[in-house]
Amino acid sequence: xxxxxxxxxxxxxxxxxxxxxxxxxxxxxxxxxxxxxxxxxxxxxxxxxxxxxxxxxxxxxxxxxxxxxxxxxxxxxxxxxxxxxxxxxxxxxxxxxxxxxxxxxxxxxxxxxxxxxxxxxxxxxxxxxxxxxxxxxxxxxxxxxxxxxxxxxxxxxxxxxxxxxxxxxxxxxxxxxxxxxxxxxxxxxxxxxxxxxxxxxxxxxxxxxxxxxxxxxxxxxxxxxxxxxxxxxxxxxxxxxxxxxxxxxxxxxxxxxxxxxxxxxxxxxxxxxxxxxxxxxxxxxxxxxxxxxxxxxxxxxxxxxxxxxxxxxxxxxxxxxxxxxxxxxxxxxxxxxxxxxxxxxxxxxxxxxxxxxxxxxxxxxxxxxxxx
Numbered sequence: 001x002x003x004x005x006x007x008x009x010x011x012x013x014x015x016x017x018x019x020x021x022x023x024x025x026x027x028x029x030x031x032x033x034x035x036x037x038x039x040x041x042x043x044x045x046x047x048x049x050x051x052x053x054x055x056x057x058x059x060x061x062x063x064x065x066x067x068x069x070x071x072x073x074x075x076x077x078x079x080x081x082x083x084x085x086x087x088x089x090x091x092x093x094x095x096x097x098x099x100x101x102x103x104x105x106x107x108x109x110x111x112x113x114x115x116x117x118x119x120x121x122x123x124x125x126x127x128x129x130x131x132x133x134x135x136x137x138x139x140x141x142x143x144x145x146x147x148x149x150x151x152x153x154x155x156x157x158x159x160x161x162x163x164x165x166x167x168x169x170x171x172x173x174x175x176x177x178x179x180x181x182x183x184x185x186x187x188x189x190x191x192x193x194x195x196x197x198x199x200x201x202x203x204x205x206x207x208x209x210x211x212x213x214x215x216x217x218x219x220x221x222x223x224x225x226x227x228x229x230x231x232x233x234x235x236x237x238x239x240x241x242x243x244x245x246x247x248x249x250x251x252x253x254x255x256x257x258x259x260x261x262x263x264x265x266x267x268x269x270x271x272x273x274x275x276x277x278x279x280x281x282x283x284x285x286x287x288x289x290x291x292x293x294x295x296x297x298x299x300x301x302x303x304x305x306x307x308x309x310x311x312x313x314x315x316x317x318x319x320x321x322x323x324x325x326x327x328x329x330x331x332x333x334x335x336x337x338x339x340x341x342x343x344x345x346x347x348x349x350x351x352x353x354x355x356x357x358x359x360x361x362x363x364x365x366x367x368x369x370x371x372x
Contacts, residue, residue, distance in 0.1 A: 012036075012070055014165065014197060018055040020063020027051050027063070027221040033214055035070050038191055038198045040212030040229070042205065043240065048221040049201040053167045056199070057092055058083060069165055091158030091166040091196075095173045097150040099142040105153050106138040112160035123194070128156040131193065132186050148179035152186055159194070166198045172207060187211055205245045209233070209289040217241070234336045236319035236327045246292035246327060248337050254284045263308075263363070270332025274308045274363050292327065295339035296360045299349055309361040313337070315353050318346070330359055337361075 016031040027048045033039045041049050054060040056067060058075065061082075067075040074083050099108050113125055129135055132152040142150055151171055158166060172180045184207075191198070191211060202208055208215060208229075215232040217225040217240055224240075225232045233241065233248045252268030257278055264279040265272055266286055273288065280286060301310060313330040321327050326346055330337045337359065341351075351357065 014070070014199075015066070015068040016052075016056060017067075018052065018063060018065035020051075020055070020060065020065070022051065022062070025051075025221055027055070029218075029221075029223050031216060031223060031226060033197075033199070033216070033226070035197050036195060037213035038200050038211050039214040039216065040208040041199060041201045041216045041218060042203065042208050043218035044203060047218040049203075049218055050169055051221075052218070053092075053169050053199065053201060056165075057090055057167055058088055089162070089164040091161050091163035093151075093155050093158050093166065093168045093171045095170045097142070097147075097154035099150060099153060099157075101142050104139055104141050105134060105145070108142070108153060109134075109138075109157050109160055112157035116160060116162035123159045123162060125160065128159050131159075131190060132156045146179065147175050148182040151175065151179075151183055155186075155190070159190075159196075163196060166196055168198060168200045170201050170203070172202070172204075184210065205241070205247075206289060209247075209249050210287070230336065234329055234338055236317065236321075236329060236338065242321055242327065244291075244293075246338050246340060247290055247294075248292075249287055249289050250335050250337070251285065251287045254280050254282055254286055256282065268332075269334040270313070271311045273311075273361065276363055290337060290361060292338045292340040294362045295330075295337060297328075297339065297341060297345075297349065297351070298358050298360060301358055305360070307360045308363045309359075311359050311361065313357055313359040315351060315355045315357060317353055318351070330357075332359065 012035040014033050014035055016029060016033070019028045029052060041052065043049050051060065055065055064077045065075055066077070073081055074088060075081060100111065103111070109125065109128065132155065134153060134156060137145065137149060137153065145153065155171065172183060175183065188211070200212060212229050215227065215229045216223060217232060217238060219240060225235060225238055230249055235241065250268050252266045254264060255267040255272065256265040262277060263274045264277060265274055266288065275288065311332055313332045315328055316331050316336065317329045319327045321340065324342055326341055326343055328339050328341065330339060339359065
């Protein structure tokens, strides 16, 4: 049955419910995510990230499931509503570009355009070319493209289908560091200029922090957390986000640039941060990722220090991490950061929730993640 059912309680969100067993692996998810921005799906290998995307795309027919997009029921196994994969208004971007090797770039893009939904506002051909800077590549074949160029073409082709939902399954996983750095600004731009919800799978937390607005954490086929990005990052009870992955993001506005020392000032709710380099222009929004290991604490402001960013903060919570280490959640204005210290340091400074302290943040450790 391929009918589309309009939910009487139209909700501008994506409702996802799937349960299936694949050998020893069980996927059991119940999600309600925004119908806008980028939703990240984070988890270790084998946690069910790709299986979840396959279910959403209609490529996995086993088990039970339901998919409601913006109030329309696209899949409901119990009600026997199941649109075929090619009928769903979904753009799917895989780890590998999967371009037609016998077609040049222009014809690969035209293939996506031919599959666009007739009743939807489409992303125009010229718009897609401009968005991903493809004009000089149109006559090339996939064999003549770098990995980053091929993936840009693949994403543009998915957009030309005029999808209502885009799925990205680790689209940067096959690229080296240089090619990732090449394609990330295009994903930033797509996020800022288009209004198509994207579900973005990755096991690299830096990618998630740079691109995503909402975060789902999967572990063993189950959802262990889902909320806006920062709310999930500052939880201290998620093993997947502890260890080297522990950290948080701050979003603010560029306030000034120090030409003498090549430092950019970010204004945020907790004060001002200095970041190396000339980043953007005054008034631009900027998102920074700060790792837990790159924040230290002190009771009194040091008279001499190489650390440029020393800001007042309040300890909100303290959580044991290992026998020797603790995670602390700090509040700076309305923002929150996670830091890691030893138990001995906690005892030496007699730190407790509610204490007013100073957070020392290494400027060189702050990672630039441009916002919309």
